[in-house]
Amino acid sequence: MAGPFPINFLHFGWIDAADVLLVTVLLYQLYKLLRGSVALNVALGLVSFYLLYLVVKATGMELLTKILGQFMSVGVLASIILFQQEIRRFLLNVGKATAIERMRAWTWGRPAEAAPLAVGPFVEAAKSLSNKLTGALICFTQASDLTPFADSGDRLDAEISKRLLLAIFNKTSPLHDGAVIVANGRLQAARCILPVSENPDVPASLGLRHRAAIGLSEITDAVVLVVSEETGAMSLVRHGEVHRNLPTGELRALLNEWLLSGPEQPKAATASSAALSA
Ligand SMILES: Nc1ncnc2c1ncn2[C@@H]1O[C@H](COP(=O)(O)OP(=O)(O)OP(=O)(O)O)[C@@H](O)[C@H]1O
Numbered sequence: 001m002a003g004p005f006p007i008n009f010l011h012f013g014w015i016d017a018a019d020v021l022l023v024t025v026l027l028y029q030l031y032k033l034l035r036g037s038v039a040l041n042v043a044l045g046l047v048s049f050y051l052l053y054l055v056v057k058a059t060g061m062e063l064l065t066k067i068l069g070q071f072m073s074v075g076v077l078a079s080i081i082l083f084q085q086e087i088r089r090f091l092l093n094v095g096k097a098t099a100i101e102r103m104r105a106w107t108w109g110r111p112a113e114a115a116p117l118a119v120g121p122f123v124e125a126a127k128s129l130s131n132k133l134t135g136a137l138i139c140f141t142q143a144s145d146l147t148p149f150a151d152s153g154d155r156l157d158a159e160i161s162k163r164l165l166l167a168i169f170n171k172t173s174p175l176h177d178g179a180v181i182v183a184n185g186r187l188q189a190a191r192c193i194l195p196v197s198e199n200p201d202v203p204a205s206l207g208l209r210h211r212a213a214i215g216l217s218e219i220t221d222a223v224v225l226v227v228s229e230e231t232g233a234m235s236l237v238r239h240g241e242v243h244r245n246l247p248t249g250e251l252r253a254l255l256n257e258w259l260l261s262g263p264e265q266p267k268a269a270t271a272s273s274a275a276l277s278a
Contacts, residue, residue: 029090039086039198046079117185118160119255125165126227126234127248135229136169137209139194140259141183144220150181153192160187169227179212179224195219199240206242213237223258225251 030043053068080087122138129136139146154175158164160182168175168190178191196208197215206214213224217237224237234251235244238258246254 033086033090039083042082046075050075117182117259119252119259121160121162121165122182122225123248123252123255125162125169126225126251128162128166129169129227130232130234133229133232134169134171134227135209136165136225136227137179137194137213138165138225139179139181139192139213139216140223140225140255141181141188142221142223142259144222146181146183146188146216146220146222149179149192149194149216150183150189153178153181153189155189156187158187160185179216197240210235210237210242214240214242217241223255225255 031040049068049071053065053072056064056068117140126136126138139149164187165180167173168180168187170176175190179194180190181188181192194212195215196211197218199214199218202211202214207228207230209228210226213226213235214237216222217224218240221239226235226237226242227233228235233245234248235242236246236251236254236258237243243254
């Protein structure tokens with residue numbers, strides 16, 4: 001059966017068009033996932049090897065074809081090992097932050113019905129922790145489900161209060177290490193482990209705490225509040241962008257704006273907040 005675009009000896013049907021489209025979408029998603037990380041360079045290296053293999057094979061260089069062929073045959077396995085983290089992130093994205101989740105939210109778990117989160121206790125606690133140079137990491141759930149990260153820590157399911165936040169992040173508290181996750185208007189869990197960003201553009205001045213906040217915001221739409229233990233600086237992280245050294249008023253305003261507006265794309269950083277690259 002002739003397809004919609006018959007090119008002499010080629011039959012390019014609708015299925016082929018869909019095939020090409022899906023591969024394009026898949027490659028784009030892959031690029032988005034790897035962008036900014038060292039894994040992108042590794043992937044480009046592997047693609048270069050594959051292209052070289054195709055050229056060598058086409059020109060009929062038998063010995064080199066055999067050697068590169070051996071390399072290619074273990075390529076899939078090697079890629080799985082090399083890209084372990086990226087594959088995990090990809091699958092997590094597919095399962096947790098795709099249209100399926102949005103559909104679920106629209107059908108039986110509509111977040112719009114939840115009361116807006118009062119940011120006061122978080123801002124007040126952050127200010128107090130900042131004054132005492134006590135580090136903190138607080139993740140606000142948006143559309144992406146943060147349950148897998150909450151499961152890595154200790155479940156709380158506690159009412160939100162400034163005093164409880166101060167108690168958790170107190171340096172002598174057994175819960176102070178790791179992140180607190182907020183979901184459904186409750187402190188869902190503490191001591192949670194977040195994925196650390198591998199973006200080489202993250203300034204060296206930012207420690208692991210900030211890298212963990214960036215890492216989570218790269219693979220989910222969570223908003224993350226960070227208080228630096230070194231400088232006491234309060235920052236907000238969303239979509240992989242850090243808005244650093246926020247004064248209390250701006251922290252409150254941005255939190256209110258982002259948590260009320262939901263999982264939208266970020267607006268440009270405001271004048272006093274420096275984005276990651278600044
Ligand atoms: N992957 C992670 N997930 C959750 N929390 C983390 C993670 N990595 C680090 N942290 C938190 O950050 C704390 C220590 O990180 P680090 O010593 O690099 O911070 P820091 O030097 O104070 O840097 P920053 O300026 O980012 O606060 C840990 O005690 C832990 O609470």
